[in-house]
Amino acid sequence: MTSKRTAFGRIVNAIEVIAVIAALVWVFMLFANDPGTDSAADAGPPGAAIFASNCATCHGADGEGSLGPQLAGKVVEKYPNVADQIAVVTNGRSGMPSFDGGLSDAEIQQVVEYTRTGLGG
Amino acid sequence: MSANTKVLGVFLAGAAVSILLGVYGDTHTPTGEKPYSLFFTDTIQLKVWFATAAVALAILQVLLAMRLYGKLNWPRTAPSWLGDAHRLCGTLAFLITLPVAYQCLWALGFQSTPTRVLVHSLAGCLFYGAFVAKVLAVRVHGLPGWSLPIIGGVVFTALVVIFLTSSVWFFTDGPAGLPIF
Numbered sequence: 001m002t003s004k005r006t007a008f009g010r011i012v013n014a015i016e017v018i019a020v021i022a023a024l025v026w027v028f029m030l031f032a033n034d035p036g037t038d039s040a041a042d043a044g045p046p047g048a049a050i051f052a053s054n055c056a057t058c059h060g061a062d063g064e065g066s067l068g069p070q071l072a073g074k075v076v077e078k079y080p081n082v083a084d085q086i087a088v089v090t091n092g093r094s095g096m097p098s099f100d101g102g103l104s105d106a107e108i109q110q111v112v113e114y115t116r117t118g119l120g121g
Numbered sequence: 122m123s124a125n126t127k128v129l130g131v132f133l134a135g136a137a138v139s140i141l142l143g144v145y146g147d148t149h150t151p152t153g154e155k156p157y158s159l160f161f162t163d164t165i166q167l168k169v170w171f172a173t174a175a176v177a178l179a180i181l182q183v184l185l186a187m188r189l190y191g192k193l194n195w196p197r198t199a200p201s202w203l204g205d206a207h208r209l210c211g212t213l214a215f216l217i218t219l220p221v222a223y224q225c226l227w228a229l230g231f232q233s234t235p236t237r238v239l240v241h242s243l244a245g246c247l248f249y250g251a252f253v254a255k256v257l258a259v260r261v262h263g264l265p266g267w268s269l270p271i272i273g274g275v276v277f278t279a280l281v282v283i284f285l286t287s288s289v290w291f292f293t294d295g296p297a298g299l300p301i302f
Binding site for chain 1: 145149150151152153154155163165202205208209212213215219222223226227228229230232233235294
Protein backbone atom coordinates (compact mmCIF):
# COMPACT_ATOMS: atom_id res chain seq x y z
CA MET A 1 0.00 0.00 0.00
CA THR A 2 2.79 2.34 0.94
CA SER A 3 4.68 1.63 -2.27
CA LYS A 4 1.50 2.31 -4.31
CA ARG A 5 0.96 5.65 -2.59
CA THR A 6 4.58 6.57 -3.12
CA ALA A 7 4.37 5.60 -6.76
CA PHE A 8 1.33 7.84 -7.24
CA GLY A 9 3.09 10.66 -5.47
CA ARG A 10 6.13 10.19 -7.71
CA ILE A 11 3.91 10.31 -10.79
CA VAL A 12 2.34 13.56 -9.57
CA ASN A 13 5.81 14.95 -8.90
CA ALA A 14 6.85 14.04 -12.44
CA ILE A 15 3.76 15.72 -13.88
CA GLU A 16 4.53 18.83 -11.84
CA VAL A 17 8.03 18.90 -13.29
CA ILE A 18 6.52 18.56 -16.76
CA ALA A 19 4.18 21.44 -15.95
CA VAL A 20 7.08 23.66 -14.92
CA ILE A 21 8.95 22.80 -18.13
CA ALA A 22 5.78 23.42 -20.14
CA ALA A 23 5.36 26.80 -18.48
CA LEU A 24 8.94 27.76 -19.34
CA VAL A 25 8.47 26.61 -22.95
CA TRP A 26 5.19 28.58 -23.02
CA VAL A 27 6.96 31.78 -21.98
CA PHE A 28 9.79 31.12 -24.46
CA MET A 29 7.32 30.59 -27.31
CA LEU A 30 5.48 33.81 -26.51
CA PHE A 31 8.68 35.76 -27.10
CA ALA A 32 10.32 33.54 -29.71
CA ASN A 33 7.27 33.74 -31.94
CA ASP A 34 6.74 37.45 -31.41
CA PRO A 35 6.30 38.81 -34.91
CA GLY A 36 7.79 42.14 -33.85
CA THR A 37 8.26 44.60 -36.66
CA ASP A 38 8.27 41.93 -39.34
CA SER A 39 4.62 41.06 -38.88
CA ALA A 40 2.23 41.36 -41.75
CA ALA A 41 0.12 43.61 -39.61
CA ASP A 42 2.95 46.07 -39.07
CA ALA A 43 4.19 45.91 -42.64
CA GLY A 44 0.76 46.26 -44.21
CA PRO A 45 -1.65 49.16 -44.47
CA PRO A 46 -2.87 50.87 -41.26
CA GLY A 47 -6.08 48.87 -41.23
CA ALA A 48 -4.16 45.58 -41.08
CA ALA A 49 -2.99 46.12 -37.52
CA ILE A 50 -6.44 47.27 -36.44
CA PHE A 51 -7.97 44.23 -38.09
CA ALA A 52 -5.51 41.87 -36.38
CA SER A 53 -6.22 43.39 -32.97
CA ASN A 54 -9.98 43.78 -33.16
CA CYS A 55 -11.50 41.68 -35.93
CA ALA A 56 -9.34 38.61 -36.55
CA THR A 57 -10.59 36.98 -33.36
CA CYS A 58 -13.97 36.33 -34.94
CA HIS A 59 -13.43 36.84 -38.66
CA GLY A 60 -10.11 34.97 -38.92
CA ALA A 61 -6.61 36.29 -39.57
CA ASP A 62 -7.24 36.47 -43.31
CA GLY A 63 -10.93 37.27 -43.08
CA GLU A 64 -11.79 33.67 -43.86
CA GLY A 65 -14.48 33.60 -41.16
CA SER A 66 -14.80 31.70 -37.90
CA LEU A 67 -17.12 32.92 -35.16
CA GLY A 68 -18.01 35.79 -37.46
CA PRO A 69 -18.81 35.55 -41.16
CA GLN A 70 -16.22 35.41 -43.94
CA LEU A 71 -15.14 38.86 -45.10
CA ALA A 72 -12.50 38.07 -47.71
CA GLY A 73 -14.11 38.09 -51.14
CA LYS A 74 -17.55 38.69 -49.67
CA VAL A 75 -17.75 42.02 -47.92
CA VAL A 76 -17.96 44.29 -50.97
CA GLU A 77 -20.68 42.10 -52.40
CA LYS A 78 -22.61 42.26 -49.14
CA TYR A 79 -22.05 45.99 -48.59
CA PRO A 80 -21.73 47.71 -51.98
CA ASN A 81 -22.07 50.97 -50.11
CA VAL A 82 -19.09 51.39 -47.76
CA ALA A 83 -21.17 53.55 -45.42
CA ASP A 84 -23.38 50.56 -44.63
CA GLN A 85 -20.37 48.52 -43.55
CA ILE A 86 -19.01 51.40 -41.47
CA ALA A 87 -22.39 51.62 -39.75
CA VAL A 88 -22.27 47.91 -38.82
CA VAL A 89 -18.75 48.21 -37.43
CA THR A 90 -19.66 51.36 -35.52
CA ASN A 91 -23.01 50.27 -34.11
CA GLY A 92 -22.71 46.49 -34.09
CA ARG A 93 -25.38 44.03 -35.11
CA SER A 94 -26.59 40.73 -33.54
CA GLY A 95 -23.35 38.92 -32.60
CA MET A 96 -21.13 41.73 -33.91
CA PRO A 97 -20.04 44.10 -31.11
CA SER A 98 -20.15 47.87 -31.48
CA PHE A 99 -16.76 49.51 -31.90
CA ASP A 100 -18.11 52.96 -31.23
CA GLY A 101 -15.73 54.34 -28.62
CA GLY A 102 -13.39 51.35 -28.95
CA LEU A 103 -12.08 52.60 -32.28
CA SER A 104 -11.98 56.14 -33.61
CA ASP A 105 -13.89 57.07 -36.76
CA ALA A 106 -10.61 57.16 -38.66
CA GLU A 107 -9.64 53.70 -37.40
CA ILE A 108 -13.03 52.28 -38.38
CA GLN A 109 -12.61 53.83 -41.82
CA GLN A 110 -9.14 52.29 -42.13
CA VAL A 111 -10.17 48.82 -41.05
CA VAL A 112 -13.22 48.85 -43.30
CA GLU A 113 -11.03 49.86 -46.22
CA TYR A 114 -8.64 47.06 -45.32
CA THR A 115 -11.39 44.44 -45.36
CA ARG A 116 -12.52 45.68 -48.78
CA THR A 117 -9.09 45.89 -50.39
CA GLY A 118 -6.43 44.23 -48.24
CA LEU A 119 -8.47 41.07 -47.75
CA GLY A 120 -9.59 40.94 -51.31
CA GLY A 121 -13.02 42.45 -50.74
CA MET B 122 11.65 36.74 8.07
CA SER B 123 8.18 37.44 9.42
CA ALA B 124 5.06 35.73 8.12
CA ASN B 125 3.67 39.04 6.88
CA THR B 126 6.84 39.72 4.90
CA LYS B 127 6.59 36.30 3.31
CA VAL B 128 2.95 36.88 2.36
CA LEU B 129 3.89 40.24 0.89
CA GLY B 130 6.67 38.61 -1.15
CA VAL B 131 4.28 35.96 -2.47
CA PHE B 132 1.71 38.63 -3.33
CA LEU B 133 4.29 40.80 -5.11
CA ALA B 134 5.57 37.85 -7.14
CA GLY B 135 2.05 37.01 -8.27
CA ALA B 136 1.26 40.64 -9.03
CA ALA B 137 4.44 40.93 -11.10
CA VAL B 138 3.41 37.93 -13.22
CA SER B 139 -0.08 39.35 -13.77
CA ILE B 140 1.26 42.75 -14.75
CA LEU B 141 3.91 41.29 -17.05
CA LEU B 142 1.30 39.22 -18.88
CA GLY B 143 -0.94 42.25 -19.23
CA VAL B 144 1.92 44.37 -20.56
CA TYR B 145 2.91 41.62 -22.98
CA GLY B 146 -0.66 41.23 -24.21
CA ASP B 147 -1.00 44.98 -24.66
CA THR B 148 2.30 45.67 -26.39
CA HIS B 149 2.70 42.52 -28.45
CA THR B 150 1.33 42.74 -31.99
CA PRO B 151 -1.53 40.22 -32.20
CA THR B 152 -1.11 37.85 -35.10
CA GLY B 153 -4.75 36.80 -35.30
CA GLU B 154 -3.58 33.34 -36.26
CA LYS B 155 -4.91 30.00 -35.10
CA PRO B 156 -1.86 27.85 -34.44
CA TYR B 157 -3.67 24.59 -33.60
CA SER B 158 -7.07 22.98 -33.40
CA LEU B 159 -6.23 19.26 -32.83
CA PHE B 160 -9.39 17.27 -33.54
CA PHE B 161 -11.73 20.25 -33.09
CA THR B 162 -13.28 22.08 -36.00
CA ASP B 163 -11.54 25.30 -35.07
CA THR B 164 -9.19 26.79 -32.47
CA ILE B 165 -12.09 28.51 -30.71
CA GLN B 166 -13.75 25.16 -30.04
CA LEU B 167 -10.48 23.77 -28.68
CA LYS B 168 -10.15 26.74 -26.35
CA VAL B 169 -13.74 26.55 -25.16
CA TRP B 170 -13.54 22.86 -24.30
CA PHE B 171 -10.06 23.03 -22.80
CA ALA B 172 -11.24 25.87 -20.55
CA THR B 173 -14.29 23.81 -19.60
CA ALA B 174 -12.05 20.86 -18.71
CA ALA B 175 -9.80 23.13 -16.65
CA VAL B 176 -12.78 24.42 -14.67
CA ALA B 177 -14.03 20.86 -14.10
CA LEU B 178 -10.61 19.87 -12.75
CA ALA B 179 -10.49 23.01 -10.61
CA ILE B 180 -13.89 22.21 -9.09
CA LEU B 181 -12.65 18.71 -8.30
CA GLN B 182 -9.51 20.21 -6.78
CA VAL B 183 -11.55 22.52 -4.56
CA LEU B 184 -13.66 19.57 -3.39
CA LEU B 185 -10.52 17.60 -2.59
CA ALA B 186 -9.11 20.60 -0.72
CA MET B 187 -12.33 20.85 1.30
CA ARG B 188 -11.94 17.21 2.30
CA LEU B 189 -8.28 17.78 3.15
CA TYR B 190 -9.21 20.69 5.40
CA GLY B 191 -12.11 18.76 6.95
CA LYS B 192 -14.81 20.98 5.44
CA LEU B 193 -16.31 17.88 3.86
CA ASN B 194 -16.72 14.64 5.72
CA TRP B 195 -17.06 12.33 2.77
CA PRO B 196 -15.48 9.87 2.46
CA ARG B 197 -15.48 9.28 6.20
CA THR B 198 -11.84 8.21 6.16
CA ALA B 199 -9.73 10.39 3.90
CA PRO B 200 -7.57 8.23 1.63
CA SER B 201 -3.84 8.72 1.88
CA TRP B 202 -3.58 9.75 -1.77
CA LEU B 203 -5.97 12.68 -1.36
CA GLY B 204 -3.21 15.27 -1.22
CA ASP B 205 -1.52 13.90 -4.30
CA ALA B 206 -4.84 13.81 -6.15
CA HIS B 207 -5.40 17.45 -5.18
CA ARG B 208 -2.00 18.39 -6.62
CA LEU B 209 -2.63 16.34 -9.74
CA CYS B 210 -5.95 18.07 -10.47
CA GLY B 211 -4.38 21.50 -10.13
CA THR B 212 -1.38 20.62 -12.25
CA LEU B 213 -3.50 19.14 -15.04
CA ALA B 214 -5.85 22.12 -14.96
CA PHE B 215 -2.86 24.45 -15.28
CA LEU B 216 -1.40 22.42 -18.16
CA ILE B 217 -4.71 22.50 -20.02
CA THR B 218 -4.88 26.29 -19.78
CA LEU B 219 -1.47 26.82 -21.39
CA PRO B 220 -2.43 26.25 -25.06
CA VAL B 221 -5.58 28.31 -24.49
CA ALA B 222 -3.74 31.23 -22.97
CA TYR B 223 -0.97 31.02 -25.55
CA GLN B 224 -3.43 31.58 -28.38
CA CYS B 225 -5.11 34.36 -26.39
CA LEU B 226 -1.89 36.23 -25.73
CA TRP B 227 -0.04 35.55 -28.96
CA ALA B 228 -2.86 35.82 -31.46
CA LEU B 229 -5.33 38.16 -29.77
CA GLY B 230 -3.52 40.13 -27.08
CA PHE B 231 -5.03 42.20 -24.28
CA GLN B 232 -8.26 43.78 -25.49
CA SER B 233 -10.43 46.34 -23.74
CA THR B 234 -13.63 46.17 -25.78
CA PRO B 235 -16.29 44.97 -25.40
CA THR B 236 -16.66 44.68 -21.61
CA ARG B 237 -16.80 40.88 -21.71
CA VAL B 238 -13.42 40.75 -23.42
CA LEU B 239 -11.93 43.31 -21.01
CA VAL B 240 -13.06 41.25 -18.01
CA HIS B 241 -11.74 38.11 -19.71
CA SER B 242 -8.36 39.73 -20.36
CA LEU B 243 -8.06 40.97 -16.77
CA ALA B 244 -9.11 37.62 -15.30
CA GLY B 245 -6.62 35.81 -17.53
CA CYS B 246 -3.75 37.93 -16.24
CA LEU B 247 -4.99 37.61 -12.65
CA PHE B 248 -5.26 33.82 -12.95
CA TYR B 249 -1.60 33.22 -13.79
CA GLY B 250 -0.39 35.69 -11.20
CA ALA B 251 -2.56 34.09 -8.55
CA PHE B 252 -1.43 30.65 -9.68
CA VAL B 253 2.21 31.59 -9.24
CA ALA B 254 1.36 33.04 -5.81
CA LYS B 255 -0.39 29.81 -4.85
CA VAL B 256 2.53 27.63 -5.93
CA LEU B 257 4.85 29.85 -3.89
CA ALA B 258 2.47 29.81 -0.92
CA VAL B 259 2.55 26.01 -0.95
CA ARG B 260 6.35 25.91 -1.08
CA VAL B 261 7.14 28.73 1.36
CA HIS B 262 6.90 27.65 4.98
CA GLY B 263 5.69 29.83 7.80
CA LEU B 264 2.87 31.65 6.03
CA PRO B 265 -0.31 32.48 7.98
CA GLY B 266 -2.94 29.76 7.82
CA TRP B 267 -5.41 31.97 5.98
CA SER B 268 -3.11 32.72 3.08
CA LEU B 269 -3.34 29.47 1.12
CA PRO B 270 -7.15 29.20 1.09
CA ILE B 271 -7.43 32.87 0.14
CA ILE B 272 -4.93 32.62 -2.71
CA GLY B 273 -6.44 29.34 -3.85
CA GLY B 274 -9.84 31.00 -3.83
CA VAL B 275 -8.53 33.82 -6.02
CA VAL B 276 -7.09 31.31 -8.49
CA PHE B 277 -10.39 29.45 -8.66
CA THR B 278 -12.46 32.63 -8.94
CA ALA B 279 -10.28 33.98 -11.74
CA LEU B 280 -10.61 30.71 -13.64
CA VAL B 281 -14.39 30.71 -13.24
CA VAL B 282 -14.56 34.32 -14.50
CA ILE B 283 -12.44 33.34 -17.50
CA PHE B 284 -14.79 30.43 -18.12
CA LEU B 285 -17.92 32.57 -17.81
CA THR B 286 -16.61 35.21 -20.19
CA SER B 287 -15.46 32.75 -22.84
CA SER B 288 -16.87 29.22 -22.80
CA VAL B 289 -20.25 30.09 -21.30
CA TRP B 290 -20.54 33.04 -23.67
CA PHE B 291 -19.69 30.73 -26.56
CA PHE B 292 -22.21 28.10 -25.50
CA THR B 293 -25.02 30.59 -24.92
CA ASP B 294 -24.43 33.59 -27.20
CA GLY B 295 -22.21 32.15 -29.91
CA PRO B 296 -23.39 32.34 -33.50
CA ALA B 297 -26.15 29.89 -34.30
CA GLY B 298 -25.21 26.95 -36.46
CA LEU B 299 -21.56 26.92 -35.46
CA PRO B 300 -20.39 23.36 -34.78
CA ILE B 301 -19.92 22.98 -31.06
CA PHE B 302 -16.86 20.71 -31.39
